[in-house]
Amino acid sequence: MALRNAVMAALLEGEASGYDLAKGFGASVANFWMATPQQIYRELERMAADGLxxxxxxxxxxxxDKRLFSLTDAGLAAVRAYVAEVPTKPTALRDELMVKVQCADVADVGAVREAITERVAWATAKLARFERMRERLLAGRGEDEFFATAERVGPYLTLQAGIAFARENLRWGEMALERLEQRAGAADPTG
Known part of the structure; x- marks a missing residue:
């Protein structure tokens, strides 16, 4: 997937400046796509040149002064064409932490535990942020009412995927820390 598609998805929320998009990326599509502000600005320029x-x-x-961007008819057509494409393959997991964990048996286990602890803290903070976003989207409605009355449900569904991902990172991190602690205790004859 290209950054272009994620920017177009974010612009479905409405007109936005490059700054607003960069800031909003953290609140809208960051649960499935990351980009720096510079990448977003460059992509907006290319998209404008392409008439999207x-x-x-x-x-x-x-x-x-600021420039506010919105999707053109060609941009909406590009969104529709992109959505109609069959994904070629599932996302591949590339996670540096997993490489470090793979090496835990021959490396400094303390450093591995510290890295996992950082992941747990990240997941905890991300989950809290996503839950606040969820409450804002629901605006006091239950999920059934939201799905029956909301103008757009895509942002909520992708947010739910982000929540599930953060929860799984948290669950895995806590389990991994517990297992590494058990292993360290079993290896310590004085423990």
């Missing part, structure tokens, strides 16, 4: 987005200049007092 249009930009309008907004003058601001005491701030630099």
């Amino acid at each position: 987005v249009s930009a309008r200049l907004v003058r601001q007092e005491r701030r630099p």
